[in-house]
Amino acid sequence: MSIPRSLALRLETTWNPPADGKEFSYVLRLKNLSSEQLSGFSLCVSGPGRVDPAGIVEGATVSKRLSNFTEFQPPDGFVLAAGDTWTITVRALSWQFRHWNDGANSAYLALPDGTTVSLGTEPTRTSSSNAPLKRGAEIYPVPANPPVPLSIIPWPNRVAVSSRRPLPAGFVLKAIAPEAQAAAASFTALVEHLFSAEGLIRSEAEGAVPVDLHQVEGLGAEAYRLAFSPEAITVEASTQTGFVYGLVTIGQIWRGARLHPQAFYFPAGGEIVDEPAMGWRGLHLDVARQFYGTAEIKKLMAVLAWNKLNRFHWHLSDDESWRVEIDAYPALTEIGAWRGHGLPLPPLLGSSPARTGGYYTKAAVRDIVSYAGGFGIEVLPEIDIPGHCYAMLQAIPELRDPNEAGSYYSVQGFPDNCINPAREKTYEVIETILSELIELFPFKTIHIGADEVPLGAWSGSPEALARLRELAGDEIAQAHAKRLNVITNTHGADDIHGSGAAFLQAEFLERIQAFLASKGCVTGGWEEAAHGDRIDKDKSYLCSWRNVEVAAELAGRGYEIVVCPGQVYYLDMAMRPDWDEPGASWAGHSDPEKLYTFDPVGGWTDAQKEKLRGIQACIWSESMTDRAIFDRLVFPRLSALAETGWTKPSAKSWERFKALVGTMPLLYGLYQF
Secondary structure, eight states: OOEEEEEEEEEEEEEEOBBBBBEEEEEEEEEOOSSOOOEHHHHHHOOSOOBBBTTTTTTTEEEEEEEEEEEEOOOOOOOTTOOOOOEEEOBBBBBOOOOOOOOSSSEEEOOOTTOEEEEEOOOOEEOOOOOOOOOOOOOOOSSSSSSSSOOOOOOOSSEEEEEHHHHHHHHOEESSHHHHHHHOOOOOHHHHHOOOOTBBOGGGGGOOEEEEEEEEOOOTTEEEEEEEEEEEEEEEEHHHHHHHHHHHHHHHHHHHHHOOOOTOOOEEEEEEEESSSSSSSEEEEEESSOOHHHHHHHHHHHHHHTTTTOOOEEEETTTEEEEEEOOOOOOHHHHHHHETTTTSOOTTTTTSSSSSEOOOOOOOOHHHHHHHHHTOOEEEEEESSSOOOHHHHHHOOGSSSSTTTTTOOOOOSSSOSSTTTHHHHHHHHHHHHHHHHHHHTOOEEEEOOOOOTTTTTTTTTTTHHHHHHHHHHHHHHHHHHHHTOOOTTTTSSSSOSSSSHHHHHHHHHHHHHHHHHHHHHHHHHHHHHGGOOOOGGEEEEEEEEHHHHHHHHHHHHTTTTTOOOOHBBBTTTTSSSSSSSSSTTTOOOOHHHHHHHTTTTTOOOOOHHHHHHEEEEEEEETTSSSSSHHHHTTTTTHHHHHHHHHGGGGGGOOHHHHHHHHSSSSSSSOOOO
């Protein structure tokens, strides 16, 4: 082994799409810019792109692979001389690249002594485009003459204001009722978090205008009424959340007039009467693929509140990690929360070779839940079971049949990633975990995933096959056993309907849902939880992600539905098909206008609409290592969803929304550059 004392190495990656009858290729070039030769190493890279197990690799062999993590081994005796380049060409991937973030976004050299050398990685370039790569939120400039004189998102039910007054320096909140006082405290914390230097809330000594908060009977749980006069402003509401939303509207009007005085004004008279069209207006965030610290989550809660969104679906576990403290099983976070070279979970999705990751302590969870609750946001956790459990199984291997043979693979390329539904140990562990979670989340809604179980799951487990014979008979059990070691999901997630995996999952979900119901909880699941129709529809709901037709069909079968189709409401999908746009593309592309104008219940019958809980955007975090990508993909699409959930369809206007959305906050404040 020869390692230079002062390494000067660079990894460049290129995507060559299929053209002129040639197949695609993904080319990695490791350049030795030092004055010494290099040998005795391997090259490790991670995703989101995945080298297919059956892939053709030229210039190297694949020595290790787990989903999007790949270790390339040079030929025997290989020496990378000073000034030379090692070229690796991959001619088969699990899916073709579409966007600049698809390729390797983390790379390092692994040395025989166990040490590593991190490499700087440039974004993957393509031979088909030289356009500048886009990062940061797209800028929506406020026009000189917007369609409306007030800046409010989501747009209220009724706006009847007249004339303008000089812009108040800020506001002092006057509250007597406990709900009003709590709302005043929450709103003060909200604007200090989002706009700390603007002085929206200040004292009368600093020129503040009073805002009187009056509690009244008869308004809805999230409704409010604003009355403007030259001397004061009044907010009427029946609940703390109603007061918060009324204050958010005042704050938005004030900031619009302050930041864009030629376009907007602050009213001297009139009223605004408002309440939401939908009860469930949510955001899902996957913190398993990338970790977001407590400070980031709390800032996100503030952004949700400013958009009048009221549900936070917290995706706390997946194949790539486990993110919440569980006292009974400390190994879940000791092992499952961390990724790194030589660890049970390797550097995935751009992770460093050093030990990186994190988890939420119970104290942090309580802090976040309390903070969000002050804004009317209910927080519900998701522990994804029985699939997407690779990290959990590294920490608690007893959840797998010890006599299980062979392997099956998830659509994301994880082997044997499902906890076993035929083992009593599985129920003991899951019920213990859920009992601890119930204590942390007073909303009493627990999402249990149930998505993307591979068709071949448990096909090599004697325990599972024996249980399947009892459930469905010999024929189905025998057919399921034949799926062992068969790769079934080469073109997307398996449809397991009617399969042995579906029978086993249905019984598992029925038992877990009954346990949650016994604790007074509602069970959430992705649409696959409907396989077998075993869960209690009166004590559960489904998030429908494939398309609105599936959502309508499930509603027709009696399930309560939260609509979140991947083609439109998955905010990790790129906004456009261009290479220079970041994001994923497996579900398509959705720019802000497409999301804004999308009808989530298009084609539904009146009976189906009775089962609509609401809508939800979903952020899956595979590509979110770069937080400028987060801001680009999430904003302003999050506000577009918020207006769909709040504003009556007849009152929506893309032109109005586009003119106002530039006043809304981002999470990180990173704009396109």
